[in-house]
Amino acid sequence: MPKELERTFLLKTIPKDLTKVRSKEIIDIYVPKSRSHPTLRIRKNGETMEMTKKEPIDDDAAKQFEHTISLDEEEFTALQVDGKKLHKIRYYYEHEGKIIEIGLFKGALEGLVLADVEFSSEAEMNHFDMPDFCLAEVTQEEWAAGGMLCGKSYDEISMHLERFGYKKLYMR
Numbered sequence: 001m002p003k004e005l006e007r008t009f010l011l012k013t014i015p016k017d018l019t020k021v022r023s024k025e026i027i028d029i030y031v032p033k034s035r036s037h038p039t040l041r042i043r044k045n046g047e048t049m050e051m052t053k054k055e056p057i058d059d060d061a062a063k064q065f066e067h068t069i070s071l072d073e074e075e076f077t078a079l080q081v082d083g084k085k086l087h088k089i090r091y092y093y094e095h096e097g098k099i100i101e102i103g104l105f106k107g108a109l110e111g112l113v114l115a116d117v118e119f120s121s122e123a124e125m126n127h128f129d130m131p132d133f134c135l136a137e138v139t140q141e142e143w144a145a146g147g148m149l150c151g152k153s154y155d156e157i158s159m160h161l162e163r164f165g166y167k168k169l170y171m172r
Contacts, residue, residue, distance in 0.1 A: 014169050024046035030151070031083040042079050049073065052069075085151065102114075
């Protein structure tokens with residue numbers, strides 16, 4: 001199974017030129033709905049559809065085994081199950097030679113903005129400095145995982161955000 005190396009950050013400000021970069025609408029359905037932290041995701045990522053299972057390696061959320069299967073539209077439609085949903089617009093923002101995936105959440109989580117950065121090696125990941133537009137790293141915060149955010153409202157996670165002094169952000 002391929003290994004994903006990724007760190008996640010809360011934003012304190014939205015970069016001024018974010019509207020000028022490539023973006024995609026993402027709709028995630030996490031299953032089974034009965035789990036508090038589902039790890040199986042059905043995703044519509046722009047025009048791409050896929051199913052992904054992620055599992056942490058050695059209880060480290062920054063290192064995960066990730067297995068993704070591409071789906072065609074018929075398969076994606078057939079898999080529209082009763083799961084926990086997540087809706088966001090993802091922006092692909094270049095910062096100091098790295099692509100930072102900035103997710104502006106929609107619906108019940110509107111105001112939440114997270115940035116994910118993927119790495120090709122543990123050394124690269126360990127030497128990455130948090131960008132100045134970020135407030136705090138939340139990689140190891142279980143509440144910040146997609147499988148934990150799905151199906152929740154901003155109010156339901158606000159106690160976690162308050163620990164970091166996070167204020168709701170909106171695209172202008």
